[in-house]
Amino acid sequence: MIKSIQVNELQIGMYIIIPGTWMDHPFTRSQFRIKNQKQIRMMQEHGLYQLKVDLSKSNLPKDYPATEAAVPEPPDKPEQVAVEPQAKWNPETLVPAALMDAITDKKMNPATKAKAVYKNSLDMMTRLLESPKADNIHAGKDAIKSITNLILSDDNTAYNMLRITSHDLYTYTHSVNVGITAIMLAKDLFRNSDNHDLEELGAGFFLHDLGKVYIDSQIINKPGRLTDEEMNQIRTHPYQGYKMLKEANALSDECKYIVLQHHEVYDGTGYPNHLIGDEIHDYGRICCLADVFEALTAERSYKRPIPRFDALKLMRDEMPKHFNREMLNTFIMLFK
Numbered sequence: 001m002i003k004s005i006q007v008n009e010l011q012i013g014m015y016i017i018i019p020g021t022w023m024d025h026p027f028t029r030s031q032f033r034i035k036n037q038k039q040i041r042m043m044q045e046h047g048l049y050q051l052k053v054d055l056s057k058s059n060l061p062k063d064y065p066a067t068e069a070a071v072p073e074p075p076d077k078p079e080q081v082a083v084e085p086q087a088k089w090n091p092e093t094l095v096p097a098a099l100m101d102a103i104t105d106k107k108m109n110p111a112t113k114a115k116a117v118y119k120n121s122l123d124m125m126t127r128l129l130e131s132p133k134a135d136n137i138h139a140g141k142d143a144i145k146s147i148t149n150l151i152l153s154d155d156n157t158a159y160n161m162l163r164i165t166s167h168d169l170y171t172y173t174h175s176v177n178v179g180i181t182a183i184m185l186a187k188d189l190f191r192n193s194d195n196h197d198l199e200e201l202g203a204g205f206f207l208h209d210l211g212k213v214y215i216d217s218q219i220i221n222k223p224g225r226l227t228d229e230e231m232n233q234i235r236t237h238p239y240q241g242y243k244m245l246k247e248a249n250a251l252s253d254e255c256k257y258i259v260l261q262h263h264e265v266y267d268g269t270g271y272p273n274h275l276i277g278d279e280i281h282d283y284g285r286i287c288c289l290a291d292v293f294e295a296l297t298a299e300r301s302y303k304r305p306i307p308r309f310d311a312l313k314l315m316r317d318e319m320p321k322h323f324n325r326e327m328l329n330t331f332i333m334l335f336k
């Protein structure tokens with residue numbers, strides 16, 4: 001007998017059937033018997049909401065109810081995600097004209113240009129996170145590629161942008177700051193190589209937290225410790241972001257590694273797949289470094305910002321298993 005079940009009702013011994021294709025989840029098969037809590041946690045972290053369980057193939061206690069329980073239908077999309085008819089922004093209004101004007105103005109001095117590009121990048125990311133529909137994702141990616149090319153080709157403006165990054169509670173500010181610092185790190189690391197598509201990398205860095213639009217902002221900005229349930233919700237955002245890009249046909253390999261792996265940690269304690277060492281792609285590791293640095297130096301509802309120098313020192317001295325040493329040293333040199 002097949003029964004519908006929600007992810008929070010899963011038990012070891014259940015023979016589960018995951019909807020969709022194997023591309024939609026982290027397991028090698030879509031039907032299997034649950035052996036341990038880790039598998040249940042992975043399903044929660046990957047945002048799987050509702051599954052089927054084949055009771056005839058499950059090993060469950062005799063008193064397990066075999067009748068079909070009424071399971072509420074999952075929402076098509078969480079409430080806070082903009083759906084197309086109500087989307088506030090569209091590809092024509094998403095990218096401020098002043099952003100492209102500043103990027104292409106050859107006469108503007110670097111300090112003014114940096115300020116204009118930074119401010120308008122924040123506006124663009126705000127709009128994209130408010131209306132993250134497919135055609136906006138494509139328009140946003142195009143604009144981010146222009147920003148990336150500016151950072152790659154104009155050191156003066158790029159370092160001015162690095163200097164003026166402001167920090168606040170918002171995901172759009174975090175996204176732009178991580179985008180700028182990660183592009184600068186990638187530029188230094190891959191200086192002598194033609195094997196990297198830096199435009200796609202830039203897009204991935206700016207969009208690394210796209211999946212956070214699925215998470216209640218009260219949880220993202222909650223002062224104090226998160227409950228296990230809240231933490232499980234946070235842990236779904238890499239996979240949600242990956243899915244959004246894939247469904248928008250905007251997923252390159254670069255974006256995939258960045259979005260899915262930016263919370264994986266060198267020693268295997270990260271999420272969602274608990275990858276270890278070289279299992280984490282360089283692109284994911286670059287984003288992780290910029291992400292941690294931004295989180296430390298930003299103000300949060302639950303903490304004061306840490307000065308840049310102290311944050312870099314903390315990352316070097318107190319997080320030895322977190323980062324690749326060589327990559328961290330190159331990152332530190334950006335702020336000399």
Ligand SMILES: [Fe+2]
Pocket residue numbers: 208209237262263
């Ligand atoms: Fe993230």
Ligand SMILES: [Fe+2]
Pocket residue numbers: 174178208209291
């Ligand atoms: Fe992030």
